[in-house]
Every structure is written in C-alpha cells, then in structure tokens.
Amino acid sequence: MPQQKPAGQCWLLKTEPGKFSIQDLAKSKNQTTFWNGVRNYQARNYLRDQLRPGDRVLLYHSNTEPNAVVGTATVVREGYPDHSAFDRGDRYFDPKSNREQPTWYMVDVKLVEIFPRAISLAELRGQPALAEMELLRRGSRLSVQPVRASEYAAIVKLAHSESAAPAIPAAPPAKTKRAPARATAGKAQRKTTTRRTK
Template identity: 60%
Template structure:
C-alpha cells in the first residue's frame, strides 16, 4: 500500500462534496501535470490511502482521508469537447491524461492547517511542505500519513 496527498480547491471540489457524492465516491479528474499524471496512471493502486488537502483555502489544510477504489484509467473529460478540461491531443486510442476514483474515509474534526503542519518535526521532509511544491498529486510516506492521523486525533 502507498500513501498520497491530493489537492483540491474547495470551491471546485471539497471534501464535503465528496461526502455528498453517491457512495461517497468520485473520480479524480482534470489533472493536467505530467508528473501528477504519471502517479495517477502508473503508481496509485486500489486500496492506497489518501490525505485530502484543501488548497487555496483559508487556511490551506489537510481536511480528511480517502481511499483509492479504482486505479488509473483515461480521463474522459480530456476527450469531451464541451468540458473545460478538454485536450484535443488526448484521444481514445492515445489518452494523455488519467484519473482515479476515491472514496471518503473520514473528515477531520479540525482541519490541519499548513502553518500547523510546518511546525511538526516529523513532517519536515513532507513534499507538501517543500518550498515551491505545487503538485496536485504527491506521494506521502507511511510515517507522514500516520503522523497526520495522530495530529488529527485518530
């Protein structure tokens, strides 16, 4: 099993939106960065655990956890001419972008803000906390994942 952090702007899709989704499950689509795409396509597997992060929020924070319930498959929004994630270079025969399906695990009672996370020595090497780190899909170590759960009181 691997561990991941997925970023979403809460105005676009929040953990509360995931909670309201049928079976509390959704596809994670619209990723348009090649490194993040490679994680979605090649590395993220069913059963992997996810930290759900609200970016561009006040404050930006880890707000809960989810699990991967379907591993990488072609992002169909890239092939839909009416969708804002449309990419004419992505075809059915040669898909450029990928997505996964996630299911809500839990919403934290208290979001773990970025400033709070930066103070935790055990998270000092976490990708999220690296200066200039902007990937919307990023790996997390098991130790980092467990530390975040502990901070959340779980």
C-alpha cells in the same frame, strides 16, 4: 477514528473546495468519485502508474484560507483515461488527447473520514515529524504527491488531537459536479502544455 487497512502507498491529493470539496465527496454516491482534471505530467504519471486500490490518501484543500489537510480517502480504482479530456464542453478538455492514445488519467477515490479539525499548512510546518514531507518542500506544487506512511500517521493523529484549531469551514457548493478540479496544478501547466497546476 475510522480504521483503514495500512496497506499500499500513501498519497496527498489537492482539490479546490470552491470547485469540489471534501463535503462534496461526502455527498457523492457511495461517497466515491473520479479524481479528474490533473493536467501535469508528473502528477499524471503517479495516477496512471502508481496509485492502486487500497492506497491511502490525504485530502488537501488548496487555494483557500487556510490551505489544509481536511480528511482521508482510499483509492478504489486504479488509473484509467480521464474522460473530461475528450469532452469539448468540459473545462478540462484537451484537444491533443484522444481515446485511442489518452494523455490524461484519473483514479476513483472513496471517502474514509472528514477530520474533526483541519490541519493547516502552517500547523503542518510546525511538526518536526513532517520536516521532509513533499508538500512542505520549497517550490513543491504538485496536486498529486507521495506521502510517507509515518507522515500519514502523524497527520491523522494530529487531526484527532485536542490542539486548538478551527473546524473545517463549510465549502460553497461545487459549481459543477462533473469537473471537480481535483488537481490545483492545472493552471500553471496550461501555460506551457495543457492545464494542470502543480
């Protein structure tokens, strides 16, 4: 099990594997990428104001079967303007955002580990230690979520346990390397403001 310094805060970041999977992150240069496409204000605030280098991250595959935590990463660059919001050719373009007063932010993350087995949402729900986890709260759909250190540790331990569970399925190649849909929260937000899912 890779060792990761237990400093800073812990987070969960959602991504749709059909657009950008943990396997795509593993293939990225230095196994590092920007986490763009977040179009929800609360999630944006976390990225802009709270995620810091050294923070630990759980990576969660959403909008797939099954939804699951599939590995860990670490934040290597704190929040900075999401350039995809300025690009008219990008799926995350936002005409209301500009370089002088950017609306949306992103961070850079580096892969730490792909779990030997995925921890499905159903399995997470069955863990007493995770009863208060934000991801499991009714109506919680944010693509960027705070995680307690105890929850992070419990999930990592679970991923390395011998409990029977399916291995992480190989995700289809990302359609575009540039727009990794790191946040599944954009679609709902788009109806009201711009575009983020949760």
